[in-house]
Amino acid sequence: MNVLPSNPAARAAVRQGVSVSVATGLYGVSFGALSVAAGVGLGPTMALSLLMFSGGSQFALIGVIGAAGTPVAAIATATLLGLRNTLYGAVVSPLLQVRGWRRLAAAQVTIDESTAVAVAQPDPAASRIGFWVTGVGVYVLWNAFVLLGALAGDALGDPRAWGLDAAAAAAFLALVWPRLAPRRAQLVAGLAVVATAALIPFVPPGIPVLAAAAVAIVVGLFAPTSPDAAAADQPENEPEKEPVR
């Protein structure tokens, strides 16, 4: 059986989807290991990966739990980070044209990577194939490697001796790195650093992160709108092309 479509654009979309899936799936190992190190057991770690399935939100949730934050702070942080997937859903939905259970499946695999591959294709047929190959491919591989990391993480012992706390910080840095190009993003990043560092000594874990989000909302709502700025931060139609979760 020839599983590859005959249309060259669709074949290219399949190839891109597969390579993004492998690259993204592999670092599920780091999430699995970090989650277990943060005190989230194997069961909840797998539930997070299978049900939440959004890298940034998953890392954030275990970060707050690992820092002994409250459930409300953990939920709020993970949910705010998942907000961008709403934009992605609105972008890919007209391309997919699906109804019923397929729409639920499409929603669950609407993430940075599947959206990026879908919008990068030259025609709607290739976009659909790219979306599904990437979304399902990342879903399967990400969860498989999270399981591997969680099982390995259990056997590691003290996570600090292995530098896993630093690995978590580096993971967040790698996630934000491609989003820092626009000047306004750099301004918000600077304000977020100041707000977070200023609040850490005075409020419970998880709250400084939400305060940083509040700063971003204020800047986003009240910053002047100019044609240049609009062009500079326009990621809703153009998520980053690199596989970054």
Place this chain on the structure above:
Amino acid sequence: MTTTALWATVLVASLACFALKLGGHLIPRSWLASERVSRVTTLVTVALLVSLVVVQGFADGRTLTVDARVPALAVAALALALRAPFILVVVLAAATAAALRATGWG
């Protein structure tokens, strides 16, 4: 956090994240076409991630500290500037912190 609270946190947050994804598929695209909406969403993502770098890299409970995580973050930033892939960035940071702690610092 108790096991029950942990499971509740995981399930509620997962449900919220799924609702956000599904919401995007169900609402008309024009609703999100507003420049202000997309700008706020983009900036909130940046602020949250940067804030998490600070918390994960410099906080020890409610104290700000400089330990092996800081040089590890510097190595990660250098790797990112050199366009290293995600997994390599994470591994280099972990290796840096682990090596420094093995020599008794941080």
